[in-house]
Amino acid sequence: MKLPKIMLGSNPFHAVSYRGSDERKEFRRRFADVDSVYRVMERSADLGVRGFHSYAKDTEIKAIVRLRERLGDSMTVVSILPDIYGAMSRQAGEGAQDKNLAKIKLLLKNMPSLISAGVTGNLVPMIDSILKTELNVIKVTSPNFIFLHGTLTDMACVTDQRSLLQLFKDKVLERGAVPGLTTHNLGMVCAKLKAMGLRFPVIEAPFNPRGFMMQPSVEKCLELRRELTDVCFIGKKVLAGGSVPPREGIAYAYRTAGVHCTVLGIGSVSEADETFSAGKEILGDEYTAQYDIEPF
Amino acid sequence: MQKKLRVAIVGMGEMGMVRAVIAKGLSQYELVSVIDSRGTFARLAGKQLGVSHYKSYAKAASSEEFDALIISTPYASHYELGTEAVRQGKHVFCEKPLAGDSRKAMEMHRAAVKKGALTQVGYNWRFHPTFKKAKELVEAGVMGELKYAGLKVYKSEVTRPEEKADRKNREERFGFYGALGVHGLDLWLWFGGRPASMSAQTTRVFSSALSDLISAVCRFENGVHGLADLGWSHHGFVDKDELALFLTGTSGTMTVNADRIEMYLEKECGGMPCGDSLIYASEIPYHTEFWFTHRGLSHEMEAFASSVLDGKKPSPSWYDGYLVDRLVEALEESGRNNSVISPVIEESE
Numbered sequence: 001m002k003l004p005k006i007m008l009g010s011n012p013f014h015a016v017s018y019r020g021s022d023e024r025k026e027f028r029r030r031f032a033d034v035d036s037v038y039r040v041m042e043r044s045a046d047l048g049v050r051g052f053h054s055y056a057k058d059t060e061i062k063a064i065v066r067l068r069e070r071l072g073d074s075m076t077v078v079s080i081l082p083d084i085y086g087a088m089s090r091q092a093g094e095g096a097q098d099k100n101l102a103k104i105k106l107l108l109k110n111m112p113s114l115i116s117a118g119v120t121g122n123l124v125p126m127i128d129s130i131l132k133t134e135l136n137v138i139k140v141t142s143p144n145f146i147f148l149h150g151t152l153t154d155m156a157c158v159t160d161q162r163s164l165l166q167l168f169k170d171k172v173l174e175r176g177a178v179p180g181l182t183t184h185n186l187g188m189v190c191a192k193l194k195a196m197g198l199r200f201p202v203i204e205a206p207f208n209p210r211g212f213m214m215q216p217s218v219e220k221c222l223e224l225r226r227e228l229t230d231v232c233f234i235g236k237k238v239l240a241g242g243s244v245p246p247r248e249g250i251a252y253a254y255r256t257a258g259v260h261c262t263v264l265g266i267g268s269v270s271e272a273d274e275t276f277s278a279g280k281e282i283l284g285d286e287y288t289a290q291y292d293i294e295p296f
Numbered sequence: 297m298q299k300k301l302r303v304a305i306v307g308m309g310e311m312g313m314v315r316a317v318i319a320k321g322l323s324q325y326e327l328v329s330v331i332d333s334r335g336t337f338a339r340l341a342g343k344q345l346g347v348s349h350y351k352s353y354a355k356a357a358s359s360e361e362f363d364a365l366i367i368s369t370p371y372a373s374h375y376e377l378g379t380e381a382v383r384q385g386k387h388v389f390c391e392k393p394l395a396g397d398s399r400k401a402m403e404m405h406r407a408a409v410k411k412g413a414l415t416q417v418g419y420n421w422r423f424h425p426t427f428k429k430a431k432e433l434v435e436a437g438v439m440g441e442l443k444y445a446g447l448k449v450y451k452s453e454v455t456r457p458e459e460k461a462d463r464k465n466r467e468e469r470f471g472f473y474g475a476l477g478v479h480g481l482d483l484w485l486w487f488g489g490r491p492a493s494m495s496a497q498t499t500r501v502f503s504s505a506l507s508d509l510i511s512a513v514c515r516f517e518n519g520v521h522g523l524a525d526l527g528w529s530h531h532g533f534v535d536k537d538e539l540a541l542f543l544t545g546t547s548g549t550m551t552v553n554a555d556r557i558e559m560y561l562e563k564e565c566g567g568m569p570c571g572d573s574l575i576y577a578s579e580i581p582y583h584t585e586f587w588f589t590h591r592g593l594s595h596e597m598e599a600f601a602s603s604v605l606d607g608k609k610p611s612p613s614w615y616d617g618y619l620v621d622r623l624v625e626a627l628e629e630s631g632r633n634n635s636v637i638s639p640v641i642e643e644s645e
Binding site: 020021123155158159161187188211 | 317320321340344345346538553555556576577578579581582583584585586587588589
């Protein structure tokens, strides 16, 4: 499966910003419809980008499907699962927009497996059911890679939930995609994977010149990146939540950290121009390179 | 070999699970047991975390050896659990609000002092990079002498009439205060000092037990004054960072929220430039062994473990928890009676 050197992230599409509530509100307004998300994706594609991250959110899925019609197999889709509150709402059913209500409905719906989990300690049936729903939601995008959301990766690793990670991996492989992990705790995750005897071919983690969210330390993250030669690393938070200019962040990720790929969240068409132009300048001929990733 | 804090956690709901996961991720901790009166929750959490599980604190305390207890139950049980644990010599970390009642909060604090137990309350916004940095800057005197401390906390959580289930849920959570208000009030006191007198206006828009909207003006003991504007019945505020402080000193002004610090200084000071400056949270060095869900939670737990292992008093302490509980009572009383109040504040020891 091809993994492009530089990819478009999706955080701004679901209103994630580290710069303040004003920008989050603006993103919520700007990306409320499919067309606005598609415009940024389309511009990025015009600039040679072929990798696109997506959450299991309706607008992103529809935009990806539309882009797939244009780019066909030349594009790579990386899905991040599960979008926790989205998954809860879907499990809970229609009309559960309120977070607390969704939680209650989710618990009620999963009560048999929850009780079973309480008795046996086995959460797998419950997670299995959630994954099944979420994988069906993203099916239309024909994802090439499916990564486990960072919160769940971190929680599963720190509590030694080998069976959950294995379940995720198996489910993704069943769908013909390559499994990966995202994390905010690269040090812990790598140590735990090794201890559990588990391997994932791709790990996505923060790499930026501010050291923003590089846990446990910048030095340790760089050391792991160098040592784990059988893992393809995707750098995220490359611009440190918008506090680093694209040129500086991208140069650091590839040249200092030495990640294989990066994923960059883009909030507008003009931002796509600025960011990916910087990428082109720094990467040169490598800009359109792709890694061939085999699932372990 | 690194010394570890052996800890049990009581209350395995959402927050208890987050605490447990962080405890597993920080090498300062050894998670020994989990406790929840709902047997299924206790068993599930115990199995997932690979530790023993109990339905009651008493049973856990008599069966297992641990140095500290983390209380993550609803606030109404904090008093009973907290006092019992400190009387047994446990060090205790307790979620906010400490007791929701200043008399009980003070009893908890005094019981801990009497037994030499070290205590902390879960006002984790103090550990958030921007608020922590702002405190350092204020204490370094970059704004000169602090004169004004304003607080704004807006949420959109209660924006429709109260139903029976809502009422129970709100009461169990200490209303708006428990949702986010006490975090803001703790920060207000952290920067402003102890309250000397105040006048509040309060409105119950949809709730029946506590106010939904609170506005207050306060004079602090050190002469600083400030306005607080809080509520969870404002519409369209879905971000947590609608919690902000506005600080003015004799030579500068600062606005702080979870995302950034905006500052204007009349003169260069402490490495901060004259005129406008802006510091994003992502620019403030923040490293922890294990980060999970919210910036500040890991540092808060690291701070508790470090204090206890080093035998130092943690901060924010249960006395700080008492001060917030007392402030809430004063706000509600002032609003209810439309009066100026000089709340009686008991000394720490």
